[in-house]
Amino acid sequence: MSFKVRLALVILIVLVMFILHNSFWLWDLDSRLPLLFGFMPFAYSYYIGYTILAVLAMRLIIGLAWPDPPEDLFEQPEQKKQVETR
Amino acid sequence: MTNVLGIGLLLSYLFILIAIGVYGAKVSLKTREDYFLAGRGLGSIAVFMALFASNITAFTIIGHAGFSYETGYGAYGYVIGWSIFITPFTYYLVGYRSWLLGKKYGFATQPQVFGGIFNSKLISLLMLVLLLYYTLPYLVVSIIGGSLAFSTVTEGLVPYWVSAMILIGFSLIYTLPAGFRGTVWTDIFQGTLFLVVAAFLLSAVGRALGGFSEITSDIVQNNPAMLERSLAVELAPINWFSYSFVNSIAVVVFPQIYTRILAARSSSNLRQVSLYYPIALAVIFGISTLLGVWGSVAVPGLTGKETDNIVPLLIHQFLTPTWMVLGLVVVLAVVKSSIDSQLLSVAHLVTDDLLPRFKRINSQQAVFLGRILLVVFAAIAYFIALMRPAAILSIAGFAFSGFSVILPVMIGSLYWPRATSQGACAALVLPAIMLHLWYLGILPPWTTFGFMPVFPSFVLAVITLVVVSYFTPVPSPEQREKTFGLFERVFK
DSSP states (O other), rough: OOOOHHHHHHHHHHHHHHHHTTGGGGGGGTSOOOTTTTTHHHHHHHHHHHHHHHHHHHHHHHHOOOOOOOOTTTTTTTOHHHHHOO | HHHHHHHHHHHHHHHHHHHHHHHHHHHSSSSSSHHHGGGOOOOOOHHHHHHHHHHOOOOOIIHHHHHHHHOTHHHIIIIIIIIHHHHHIIIIIIIHHHHHHHHHOOOOSSSHHHHHTOOOOOOHHHHHHHHHHHHHHHHHHHHHHHHHHHHHHHHSSOOHHHHHHHHHHHHHHHHHHHHHHHHHHHHHHHHHHHHHHHHHHHHHHHTTOOOHHHHHHHHHHHOOOOOOOOGGGHHHHHHHHHHHTTHHHHHHHHEEEEEEETTEEEEEEEEHHHHHHHHHHHHHHHHHHHHHHHHHSSTTTTGGGGGGHHHOOOHHHHHHHHHHHHHHHHHHHHHHHHHHHHHHHHHHHHHIIIITTOOOOOOOHHHHHHHHHHHHHHHHHHHHHHHHHSHHHHHHEEEEEEHTTTTTHHHHHHOOOTHHHHHHHHHHHHHHHHHHHTTTSSSSSGGGSSOOHHHHHHHHHHHHHHHHHHHOOOOOHHHHHHIIIHHHHHOO
16 A cells, blocks of 8 residues: 555544544533443543544554654765754 | 641652752763753653653643533543544654654754755744744743642642742752753653642542542532533534644644654654553543532532632642642642743753854853753743733633644645745744734634634635745755655655
């Protein structure tokens, strides 16, 4: 799979997460669903679930589009020690 | 007995900070990169705790609990929901590519990275001015919030002006001698401390109020509106949507956060951080939300700025005096872990990006000047904090919005080879001007179409970058190769 396709999948994941955060159509459930563990109403427990989903989404993004740099990337002679020379 | 225990706890805490400062100064090299960036050698836990602790301010414990007191459980998703995912995602989106450029070319700040991408001193200067302009109010907000909390927890025994002095003084104890390394080590210590103590505090308050289920039943019976987001005026969908563009995406633009990303030792360190971060953020804000909402039935009747006192009031009314001391330590830890990094990043920006425009500065001179600037900015922030210019949330909201509208230029520069320096300049200046026109009330509110000013400003930044870039000459192949040639070797 090319990097552009993988990047497109990353954008799709971000969009899904954004929609899930702005899920106003679910707000009706705030008063209808029972408390989770006796103290978490839906408006609160939803974001416990969202946190788990966020970790999974980041794990997926890492797998798709977060490669390590090649070992020789930082070893080239043109490296500019800008901070030390100014 | 309690006083002895309390004084013992406070002295132990202070001793650890001094020890970190002394040891950090001993192991630090007297070079610019070591003092301001810890030699780019931070491991996963150090980067994670440094990013997390620096990003948690008095707002988390004080302001957010107050907001939850007023709006209910929905405050959790409103303030931090989108951040739980998007903040660690921006560490990938902007952070990783910036880290690659920093490691390759020796860049240490945003003005260097983005000025370097476009080979433009003007971009570098604009970045510097905007970052300083927004960081200083944010720093002052942290000091104001922390000092108010400190003063409240001590029941006025320590007045506001002394509280502010203590917070700033304690921060300088280790930041001045040990620089970046000192702030990171104390972030690890203080971040762990406030997470653990906050969890115990929640448990203790819960028990004192009859148990988690009992207090929640009380809320369901006496204040059911706290459960429903649709009943909170502040959480109206248009505000909820707009707020997605305020705090969550601004974090990576904060210079103290951005610099910490550049200081990571390896790519895998940053990857680990992006997995730990959502959990830590959800935990600390989850605790703060519950304390605020529980407070609405346990200590009813607070209004306006009084609600910011809900956590100290809960401790005072329902827990033993020892908890007050622990609460004091948490406030100190939370506030200082952000103040120290903000102060250091401001001193770093001026030392590395402003002073060299006038005079050549070698590495050792930079460390010396950095230390002087730390004290100067600490004094400036202290005096502004004494004047207390506006309410905590509104100032933070304005600074956060300012940071947010810089993000499109950062993303465009790192992902779009066609972006030009002229486009970037225009996209930095125009949205900043519009943001001011809206916040200062010069433009009528209807011109934002009901959104918070940050959203149209953000959209304007994107449009300006694209349009002006297309109407200005294509960047030279050498300039593009420097950035995108590097990325092509990594992202295949």
